[in-house]
Amino acid sequence: MKKLNVLSLIFITISFFSCQEKSQIYVPTIDGEWWQVAGDPDLGEYTSPKQQPVDFGVWQAADGTWQLWSCIRNTECGGETRLFYRWEGESLTDTDWKQMGIAMKADTLLGETFGGLQAPYVIEKDGMYYMFYGDWVNICLAISEDGKNFTRVMNDEGTPALFKGPYNNTRDPMVLEYNGLFYCYYMGHVKETKPNSAIFCRTSADLKNWSQPIMVSGGGVAATKTSWFGGDAECPYVVNKDGLFYLFRNQLYGEDNHNTQYCSPNLLDFGVDDDQYLIGTLDVAAPEIIFHKGEYYMAALLPSLKGIRIAKLKWVALSIGLSRCLQR
Template sequence: MHLCNVVFAVAVTLTLFASPTDGEETLTPVIDGQWWQVAGDPDLGDYTRPGQQPVDFGVWQAADGTWQLWSCIRGTGCGQHTRLFYRWEGQSLTDEHWKPMGIAMEAKPEFGESPGGLQAPHVVRYKGLYYMAYGDWNNICFATSKDGKAFERVIQPNGKTGAFTEGPGCNTRDAMLIQINGLWHCYYTAFPNGRGYAYCRTSPDLMTWSESSVVSYGGKVGPGACNNECPHVVEVEPGQYIFFRNETYGENARNWVYWSNNPLNFGIDDDSKLVRSWHVAAPEIIHHEGQYYVASLLDSLKGIKIARLKWLKLPELGEPVFDFNSADEREAWAMKSGSLASVFTNSSRQDFKAKTAYFVATAEVGQGKFDDGQTAVVQSPEFILDSEGYILLVSGGNDLQKLYVALVESESGKELVRVTGKDSNALQKVFVDCTGLKGKQAFLRIVDDATVRWGHINFGGIYQDPLRSFSE
C-alpha cells in the first residue's frame, strides 16, 4: 500500500541501468494498445469520503468464470487506518466498467488485525482452493475460498490471522504469490528503520513459511520507506524473472522493472538488473489464454484500468550517435584543454566493458599504465537530438563537480544532464530521457578536473534507446 507521494519535475530524466547480460537481448514489458477502465470510485455508503482512493488491488478469475477485482480503498470513514476491501465483478477481462459488488472485507481486531488496516489483496489458485494474501498493517495474512468470491480467514494457532511480519512499526504489506519450481514464493514489502525493502519467503504448501530474505533494496530509486512497494514477479520464460517495484502513484506514477535469473535477487543497492521504468502504478500482471495483460491505478487515483501487454526482446543498445571505431569520427572530437596525449584510447588495462575498440578514458597513458593527475575537457561534434531517449556509457570516479559527462544544448549552452562515475572502470549505461527536446542541436562535454585517486572519467559512447522506437 503506497503511503507516500513525491512530485517533482525536471527537463531531462536519467536512470542508471544495465541489461541482464551485456550483448544479449532483454525481455521488456511494453503496453500493447489502449487502456480500458474496469473500476472507479465506489459508493461505500456511510464510509464514503470525498478523498477516498482505490489503490493496491488483485485481479483473478473465479470458479464460475467471472473476473474478480478487489481493491484496498484508502481514505474511507471506516476508522483508524481508513482502509477496507471493495470488489467488482466482470464477465470478461476485456469488458469495461465492471459491476460494483460492495464492500468485501473489513479488518477484524478480534483476530489481531489493526482497525482499518487491510492492504493489498492478491489471489492464486492451488489444489482446488483460492488463496488470498493480504496485509493487516503489521502482518501478512491469508484467507481461502472454494469459489474465488467468498473468502474465510486462515486463523493461526495463536488465534490471530497474522502469518508473519518484519516486526512492529514496519508496515509489512503488499504480498503477492507465485509458484517457482514447485515452491511458493511470497514477495512483500516493509520499512524497518524507515527504509523500504522487498522481501521473499517460500513455502511448499502456502501454510508453513521460511524466514525472510531481502530481494530488492535501494539503488537508483533510493532507500526510502515508500520506494519498494507493490513487489510483483513474473516468470515470462523459464528461469527468467521480471520484478516490478513501485515508487510513486498519481500523475507522476513511476514503476521500475528488473530482470534476474535468480528469483531471490533483483538488486541490493545495485542497478545492474534494471531494465526500465514506466508510467504505471501498483501494476498486476495477468496471463490469460496465452495473452498477457497489465492492470494499473488511474493517474487520478479514482479507479483501475487494464491494457494488453507484450514482451519485447530488445537489443542492449540502439544505433550509436558516433562510431568510435571510425578514425574519421574520432578525429572530429576536440580536446578544449588538458594534457591528454590523445582523446581516445584502446586500453585493455582493465575490463572497461567497452562496446567499441576505442573509447575516452582520461587516465590512460598506455603500456598498461594510468595517471589520475591528468586533466582535460573534451568536446564532441554537434548533433541533432532525433530520439526522445539515449543511453550513455559512463564510468570512472564519482564527483559530479569535477568528473562528468554533460549533454549540452548548443543554442543556449545549457547543460541538459550531467552524469559521473561510481568509482568503477566498468562502463555503465545511463538512460537520458530527452522528451520534448527532439530536433534540438546538442553536443557532449567530458570534464576531468580532478587529480586525486579515482580522478578520471571514462566514456564509451552515446546510443539511441531501443525502447523509444515503441510507443505506449
C-alpha cells in the same frame, strides 16, 4: 516506457559479455489503449470525498467471472481508513465492471489493525483460492472454494497472520509458484536502517509455513524517485518468463506514477543497492500482470487514483546486441 540511457546500456553489455549462456531480455511495454474496469465506489456510510482505490488483486473465480478486490483508503471506516471493495466482470476486456459492495473489513477481535487491510492478492491451487493480504502489521491468509467468498485461516494463536517483518508495516504480498515452492514477495519500511524501503521474499511448500525472509530488492536508483523513505519498493510483482524473472517495483502513485522493472536469473536477487538488473520504467502504479488465453495484460491504478484500468502488455526484445548473457 522511458528509455535507458547510453551508459546503462553499455554497462549491461559489458557486465555480461564474458558469460557463456545467453538469455534474451524483454522489456514490458503497454500495447494499445487502456480501458477502465473500476471507479470510485459507493461505500455507504464509509464514503469519503478523499477515498482512493489503491492496491488491488484481479483473478478469475470458479464460475469464470473476473474478480477485482481493491484496498480503498481514506474512507470513513475509522482507524487506518482502509477496507476491501469488490467488483465483478464477465470478461477481462469489459469496461465498468459491476460494483459488488464492501468485501472485507479488518477484524480487531482476530488481531487485525482497525481499518488496516491492505493489498489483496489471490492465487488458485488445486481448486482452492488463497488470498494473501496485509493487516497493517502482518501478511495474512484467507481461503475460498468459489473465489468470491473468503474465510480467514486461523493460526495457533487464533489470528490469520502468517508472518511479519523484518521491516515495519509488512504489506503488498504477491505469490509465485516455481519448481514446487511458493515465493511470497512483500515489502516493508523502516527509517533507521538502509535501505529504508525494501522487498523481501519467503518460501513455502504448503502456503502456511514460511521460511525466514530474504531481502531481494532495495535501494538503487529507484530509491531516488520518491521523497518518502517508505515508498520506493512498494507493490512488488514478479513474472516468470522464458526462464528469467521480471520484478515490477513501485515508487509513485497518482499523476506522476512511476514503476521500475528488473530482470534477473535468480528469483531471490533483483539487486540491493545494485542496478545491474534494471531494464526500464513505466508510468504506471501498483501494476498486476495477468496471463490469460496466451496473452498478457496489465492492470494498474488510474493516475487520478479514482479507479483501476487494464491494457494489453507486450514484451519487446531489449536488443539482439544487448541480449544479456546471464550467469545462472
